[in-house]
Each structure stands twice: as structure tokens, then as C-alpha cells.
Amino acid sequence: MRAVSGSIVAVAALALAGPALAGWVELTPTKDTYVQDRWPDDNFGASGQLLMGRGVAWGLGVIRGLVEFDLADLPKNPKRIKEAVFYAYQFDAEPAAGGIAVFVHRATSPWDEALVTWNDQPTFDARTWASAAVGDFFHVGWIDWNLRDLVRAHVDGQYANLGWVFKVQFENSGTSRLGYLRSVEYGEDLPRLSVLVIRPGDLNCDGKIDLFDIDPFVWALTNPAKYAQQFPDCDRTLADMNGDGLVNFFDIDPFVKCLTNPANCP
Numbered sequence: 001m002r003a004v005s006g007s008i009v010a011v012a013a014l015a016l017a018g019p020a021l022a023g024w025v026e027l028t029p030t031k032d033t034y035v036q037d038r039w040p041d042d043n044f045g046a047s048g049q050l051l052m053g054r055g056v057a058w059g060l061g062v063i064r065g066l067v068e069f070d071l072a073d074l075p076k077n078p079k080r081i082k083e084a085v086f087y088a089y090q091f092d093a094e095p096a097a098g099g100i101a102v103f104v105h106r107a108t109s110p111w112d113e114a115l116v117t118w119n120d121q122p123t124f125d126a127r128t129w130a131s132a133a134v135g136d137f138f139h140v141g142w143i144d145w146n147l148r149d150l151v152r153a154h155v156d157g158q159y160a161n162l163g164w165v166f167k168v169q170f171e172n173s174g175t176s177r178l179g180y181l182r183s184v185e186y187g188e189d190l191p192r193l194s195v196l197v198i199r200p201g202d203l204n205c206d207g208k209i210d211l212f213d214i215d216p217f218v219w220a221l222t223n224p225a226k227y228a229q230q231f232p233d234c235d236r237t238l239a240d241m242n243g244d245g246l247v248n249f250f251d252i253d254p255f256v257k258c259l260t261n262p263a264n265c266p
């Protein structure tokens with residue numbers, strides 16, 4: 001009986017673990033909107049636009065963007081997040097040349113896309129995690145923020161994931177630039193988070209599975225101390241090729257099969 005209930009527990013654990021995301025993963029926001037001090041009690045959750053910047057010169061006030069992604073299916077080990085870039089599409093801007101830096105802060109209180117307003121918006125941490133130029137009238141196209149460090153901090157539980165706040169540094173004075181970006185509600189050119197997740201088998205964490213992974217695979221199996229010393233920014237559990245949660249000799253056969261044919265990789 002003990003063996004039977006043990007295997008039931010194991011199956012349940014596998015089911016709870018969800019899909020093993022690896023390679024380039026594209027996530028769509030679960031929430032995206034903005035808040036505007038010009039209309040401090042209005043909610044824009046259903047808008048097809050994601051505005052951000054400083055529109056004071058045009059009578060539009062200060063605008064903060066809000067975005068949140070579900071990161072639950074990403075690996076918990078931050079070393080497996082090789083890249084994480086947030087993209088949003090700017091389709092228009094107020095008429096002024098050159099952009100303004102819009103910084104990403106970590107929201108520290110929850111918010112509801114359909115309720116949030118300037119007067120009832122999430123708190124956020126002072127630290128800036130990334131910046132990108134927004135609001136250049138002569139730029140129509142994608143804008144990207146490199147958020148690898150923040151995504152890593154979320155997946156390993158360092159910070160609760162309550163979404164991100166996009167704002168200019170100086171809201172009360174200085175340059176006005178306002179970018180009009182697409183939100184999920186627009187239906188195309190959606191904002192997204194592109195994450196490069198290191199796959200099992202990529203033991204040297206270079207984004208490829210090839211002959212250079214053989215030595216590190218052997219070390220991961222037989223000499224974890226050497227593996228950790230040679231690849232301090234990598235994760236030994238990448239050698240778990242059969243997905244049973246263990247790194248052992250049963251992973252050799254699936255590793256060889258993956259090496260010889262990418263279709264066999266987990």
C-alpha cells in the first residue's frame with residue numbers, strides 16, 4: 001500500500017508542476033492599463049491603449065503604465081532565466097522629437113485592472129529595474145525593456161509578483177513626452193514578455209544543446225562540486241533529462257538521445 005500511495009503522490013506532484021517551459025517563452029500580460037493624474041478617478045482597464053510618460057505640455061498630465069504577467073509556469077531557479085525582455089508597441093506619440101526615459105518599478109500592492117485609478121493605484125518600490133525611451137514622435141514600433149533581473153527576483157520568490165509600474169523619473173517638472181502603446185485589448189501588436197528559459201540538457205547554459213554540454217553533463221552527474229565551480233551561474237538540475245526530479249544515471253540515455261536529435265529533448 002505504501003508504494004501505491006507513494007506513486008499517486010508522485011503523479012499528483014508532476015501534475016501540479018505544470019508544463020515544463022523551456023526555450024523562448026512568450027507571455028501575454030494578464031493585466032495592462034494606465035493611470036492618469038489629469039483624470040484621477042477614471043479607470044482605463046478596457047482601453048486598447050497603454051499610455052506612459054509625461055503629457056503636461058499637452059494638458060494630459062502625468063501617466064503611469066501598469067503591467068502584470070503570470071510567471072508561475074517559469075522555472076523557480078533564477079539561473080534558468082537567461083533573458084527576459086518586455087516589448088510594447090508604440091503606434092503614436094505627442095508631437096516632440098526624442099524620447100523620455102520610462103523606468104520600471106516593482107508594484108508592492110495589488111491592483112485590479114478594471115478598478116485601478118490614479119487616486120487608487122498600487123504602491124511601488126523606489127528601485128528602477130530597467131528603462132527605455134518612450135514618446136519619440138518619430139518612432140513607431142517596438143520598445144523593449146530588459147527585465148531579466150526583475151523576472152529572476154520574482155521566480156525565486158525574492159519579491160511577490162504584483163506587476164510593474166512604468167513611469168518617468170521626474171513627474172513634476174522637466175521634459176514632456178507621451179507614448180501611445182498598444183494594450184492587450186487592442187487585439188494585435190500585443191505587449192509581451194519574451195523569456196529565454198535554459199532547457200534541460202543545456203548544461204553550460206549557452207542557449208544551445210551540443211557537444212560542449214557533454215563534459216558539464218558528466219560533471220553534473222558524477223562531480224557536482226566541479227560542476228558548480230565550472231558553471232557558477234548554471235543549474236545542475238538541468239541534467240535531469242527524464243524529468244523525475246533526480247540527476248542520476250537514468251538521465252544518460254535521454255541526454256544522448258537529445259544530443260543526437262533535438263526532437264527528443266525535453
Ligand SMILES: [Ca+2]
Nearest residue numbers: 202206208209
Ligand atoms: Ca549548451
Ligand SMILES: [Ca+2]
Nearest residue numbers: 240242244246
Ligand atoms: Ca532524472
